[in-house]
Amino acid sequence: MSLTSIFDVAGSGMNAQSVRLNTTASNIANAESASSSTGEVYRGRHPVFQARMLEQMQGGMSLPQGQSAGVGVDVTDVIESDAPLQQRYEPDHPLADDEGYVYYPNVNVVEEMTNMISASRSFQVNVEVMNSAKQMLQRVLTLGQ
Template identity: 85%
Template sequence: MSLTNIFDVAGSGMNAQSVRLNTTASNIANAESASSSTGDVYRGRHPVFQTQMLNEMNGGINSPQGQSVGVEVTGIIESDAPLQRRYEPDHPLSDEEGYVFYPNVNVVEEMTNMISASRAFQINVEMMNSAKQMVQRVLTLGQ
């Protein structure tokens, strides 16, 4: 892996954590949205990541350009956790039995995810800054 691949790894990591932050923010925003049926209730969403690696050939020589390295977001899945069913007969969206359905979003878990994603994004930024400083120092060696 060359020094320039560090920028690809950090950039893909920043992109992945940005998607994670956006889905977490969406989950928190919809955490208390009520519905009268299970089909209409918002369900928590979570991104799915997959690592991408360069294929090493001939004793450590990197594979041809064009192959990606880092993290890829392969999709966003809905949580299959059970929905929250609350007895609120006075709620305008309650069903005939008096129950209202709320999303399967735990705000405490989502805040933890948000903090984790924000720290991971921050670490990727620091990694890019460190690589940039190393490249600048290497360029000043020839002066």
């Protein structure tokens, strides 16, 4: 694995965390959107990550037989949460159904804020990895002087 492939790994991590931040922001924005039926209510969304694998490392070092190395991350899907929806009895609400219930999304704002902080910090770590790799490459270039 070359030093330049670090940029691919960190870049894929930044892309994945960006998708995570966007879905979390969408969940928070729709957390209090009401609906008159369970079919129309917003459901929380979460990205699914999958590691990009390389069977054998190319170059000087190789892995033992049958092992693989991660070379990045991909967002394979964005799934809807299967947590139960919030059903509230609010007969005076304009969107209440015949029984007086209003349906709200299955989004927990505290969990979403925790996800947002985690994704933001993960993005920052990937930026720091890229900056460190850039500094190392610059130092390698100055060795011959």
